[in-house]
Amino acid sequence: MSQPEQTPPEQPPAPSHPPTALKADDPLPPPIVTTPKCIIRAHHPSDITRMQRAADNPAVAKYMSYRFASPYTLEDARRWLDLAATLKAPGTDILTCYAICEPGTSAYLGGIGVQTRTDVEAGTFELGYWIGQDSWGKGIMTEAARGFTRWVFDTFPSVVRLEAGVFSGNEASVRVLKKAGFVYEGTRRKAAVKHGVAYDVMVFGLLREECIRN
Template sequence: MAQQPSDQAAPKAADPPAPSSLPHPDATTPIPPQIITLTKSHLRRAHPSDAPAMAREANSPAVAKYMTLRWASPYTLNDAHRWIAYATAFRVPTTTNTTTTPDGNTTTTVEVVPSMQICDPATNTCLGSIGIKTKDDIEARCFEVAYWLGEGSWGRGIMTEVLPAYVGWLFETFPDVIRLQASVFEGNDASVRLLKTAGFVHEGTKRKAGVKGGWVFDILVFGLLREEWSLS
C-alpha cells in the first residue's frame, strides 16, 4: 500500500521529495496536539527514539511481503531513522479554527503531521505506523492511506480499532478531503478484511498491475467517501 511516506518506508536517495526539500513550518506555526487514545494502542507522532523498536518490528519478510518496493527489506535502524525524519517533516496544510469576528470569519491555516506511530498503550513502544500519501492535480482532495504492524502484533484486532479512528481523525482534521483510498496487493486478505470492516468499498481491481521480485499480481483499489464515513 502506498504512502507518502509510501508504505511507511523512507524514500531512497533517488525518491523525491527528500526531507530537506519538504516545506518546513516556521517556528511559530501552531501544530495541533496529536494523540489518539484507543483501548489496544494509541497513536502519536513519530520520535527519533522510536527507531530501534521500529526497525525491530519492520524488519520482517512477512511485513515486507505486501509492501511496495519503497519498503526496505531488510529494514535497518538507519531505515527507521530515515523514515522518522521524513515522516516528522511531512506536513500537510489544513484550514481550521474558523471564528466569527465583528469583521467576519477568520480562518487559520495550520500544518499537520499526518503520519502516526501505533504504540503499545502500556509502554508507548512503537508497534507499527499509519499515514497518508497526498495526491495532486485533479486528485488533490484524496488521500491514500497506508499502514503496517509488526508481525508480533497481528491478529489481535489492533488495526481494526486503529483504522476507523485514524480515518475519523483525517476527515475531521482535513475538511477539504472528500475521499480516502487504499491499494492492496492480491492475497493480502487481512488488509482486505480490515478495509471492508472500516467501511471502505472495493471499487475495482487493477489486473496484473503490480510486479515485485518476479511476482505479477493484481492490485485491489478501495475507497471511502466522506459522506459514507459520516453515515457510519
C-alpha cells in the same frame, strides 16, 4: 495470521534534509487517536529500535513496495523518522504519517499515514499502514484504521475520499479495510510486480459520509 495487515503505499524516498529536532529524552508527542487497543501519535526518536525490529521481517515486507526496505536496518528507521517529521499536508503544518503504539506504554507497533494528491484529486488522500507481526490477529490494525480515518476527515474538511490499494493475496488487509468501512471498487490487474511476481491491486474507497463514527 499469515499475512501482514498492510496496504501500499508506505514511505516515499527520503530527500536530503536535516534530522528531526526531537531528542530521545524529549517527551513523547500526545496521541491524535486513542482506542482501547492502540494509540496513534507522531513519531519520536525513541521509536527507532522497536521500529527496526518490527519492520525487519520478510512477512511484513511481502506486500509492501520496494521503498519499504528489506532487510530493514536501524539506519532505515532513522531515515524514515527524519522524513516523517517533514511530511505535512499541503498548506498546513499537520503531519501526515504517524506511529501506531501500545496504549499505556506508547511502545511502537507500526505506522499509518496518508499520501496527499494534487489538482482535481486534491480531495482524495491515499491511506497506507503496516504493523509488526507480533501484533497481527489482535484487532489492533482495525482499530487504528477506524480511528485514523475519522481523524483525517475531522482534521481536513476538504478531503472527501480516502483510498487504499491492496496486493492480491493480502486478505488480512482486505478485512481491515472492510471493517473500517471501505468499499471494494475494482481491481487493477497485474498492476504491481515485485521480485518477478505480478500482483493485482484491489482498490478500496471510503467517502466522508461513509466513515464509521463508533
